[in-house]
Amino acid sequence: MKNYHLHTQLIHGQFRSKKWDYNHHVVPPMTASATFRLAGSTRGAAGFFRFACDRINPDRDVPIYIYDRLDEPTRGMLEENLATAEGAGCCVAFASGMAAVSAALGVLCHMGEEIVAHQVLYGCTYSLMTNWLPRIGVKTRFVDLNDVKAVKAALTPRTRVVYCETPVNPTLELIDLPRLRRALGEGAGRPSLVVDNTFATPNGQRPMTLGADVVVYSLxxxxxxxxxxxxxxxLASDKLRNEIMMYRKDFGGVLSPKAAWDFLVYGLPTLTTRLEATQRSAAKIAAWLERHPKVERVSYPGLASFPQARLARKQLRTLTGEFAPGAMIYFEVKDKKGDGEAGARLIDWVASNALSITLAVSLGQIKTLIEHPYSMTHSALPEADKLQGGVHPGGIRLSVGLEAPDDLIADLQSALAAV
Ligand SMILES: Cc1ncc(COP(=O)(O)O)c(C=O)c1O
Known part of the structure; x- marks a missing residue:
């Protein structure tokens, strides 16, 4: 297996898993069993003893499945494949990206400890850190994580986690991970660096090779x-596996095996091919937008004008080492009043008239999606933080899909003509 490209490994996967005998299936069957038959009380007791047990080696011992919320074979295979893609010691899958983010922080932070997070984050992550974690005594300081001085000033002996997305949603700013990691120092008390790699995917960036301790995804x-x-x-080192599994068992935000099957059979095997195609289109669209007289600025890591173009070439790499600027674009339309009205008109035109572009949140799909972060995905952030972090009223986020790029450009051209 190891002799093949990761791309090939993700297509064939670990379907011949130690966890379940799918040897005769080319594609693993979709499992749907909330509970598992136990041959006797001894096996039942052994199953509970062995779950998330430090004395059991999950790579060697076939699990005794008891109940879906504890562990389940299809989800287990997805977890093995994701860990392979990321180069991580373990992977634990959750019902949503937010369930994963809250589990990572829930496992790492205890009452009275602190998080230092980047000043711009996905709105619900910001809301988790400001509305919910303080209720259990975990406080977050928001700083510019590219400002090493500010990071060092924000760290206290109670800082357990330093948290960021990179590329940042929605601005695509990058956090220099090796530099940030160096700023955190070494030693047992060092905070864990947790990176949300949702935008790049493992085929666009592998944060663990750049200094991250824990990686989270919205799948x-x-x-x-x-x-x-x-x-x-x-995704984390093997040492954290049992604790994350226990957390998932008790908080209950487990990924359903049916969803796991879709990610395993459709999502992961097509990841590299989808990214190649959407990225090619995104590069073309970003260059076109940059030349358009009604566009104020374009943020896309593949453009020469990208302020962190050198860092982008270092950090954003595919599984085989090629530059991977991605399929996300953030741009602003020229707006005389500066209140974002022109951007809103562009989005409204798209919503009513464009076939190739859909006004909808979410990203990374085969369909091109457009949205207005300032009033939608990032509405939870305070106005001042949004403005300081580059989330302006005129900003538009475009997630490029698999449509013909000329169709996407034609729809954008008409939309810009209408503003
Ligand atoms: C960067 C990032 N992280 C996490 C999430 C949360 O993921 P989910 O919607 O799957 O809960 C999102 C959702 O948009 C996101 O963009």
Whole structure:
């Protein structure tokens, strides 16, 4: 297996898993069993003893399945494949990206401890850190994580986690992960660096090779790819596996095996091919938008004008090492009043007239999606933080799909003509 490209490994996967005997299936069957027959009370007791047990080696011992919420074979195979793609010691899959983000923070942080997070985050992650975690005594400080001085000033002996997305949703700003990791120092008390890699996917960036301790995903996005299922994942070193499994068992936000099957059979095997195609279109569209007289600015890591173009070439790499600027674009339309009205008109035109572009949140799908982060996905952030972090009223987020790029450009051309 190891001699094949990761791309090939993700198509063939670990379907011949130690976890379940699918040897005769070319595609694993979709499992749907909430509970599992136990041959006797001894096996039942052994199953409970062995679940998330430090004395059991999950790579060697076939699990005794008891109940879906604890562990389940199809989801287990997805987890093995995701861990392979990421180069992680373990993967635990959740019902949504937010379930994964909250589990990662829930496992790492105890009452009285602190998080230092980047000043711009997906709105629900921000809301989790400001509305819910304080209720259990976990406080978050928001700073610019590319400002090493500000990071060092924000760290206290109670800081357990440093958290960011990179590329940042929606601005596509990058966090220099090796530099950030160096700023956190070494030693037992060092905070864990947790990175949300949803935008890049493992085929666009592998944060663990750049210094991250834990990686989180919304599988709903690029990894799922088709927009049919919600899911999330936490990837970490093997040492954290049992604790994350226990957390999932008790908080209950487990990924359904049917959704896991879709990610395993459709999402992961097509990831690299989808990204190649959507990225090619995105590069073309970003260059076209940049030349358009009604466009104020375009943020796309593949453009020479991208402020962190060198960092992008270092961090954003496919599984085989090629530059992977991705399929997300953030741009602003020229707006005399500066209140974002022109952007709103563009989006409204698209919603009513464009076949190739859909006004909808989410991203990383085969369909091109457009949205207005300032008033939609990032509405939970305070105005001042949004403006300082580059989330402006005129900003538009475009997630490029598999449509013909000329159709996408033609719809954008008409939309810009209408503003
Ligand atoms: C960067 C990022 N992280 C996490 C999430 C949450 O994922 P989910 O919607 O699957 O809960 C999102 C959703 O948009 C996201 O964009």
């Amino acid at each position: 709903t996005k690029g990894i799922g790819g088709f927009g049919t299922d919600m899911g999330g994942a936490v």
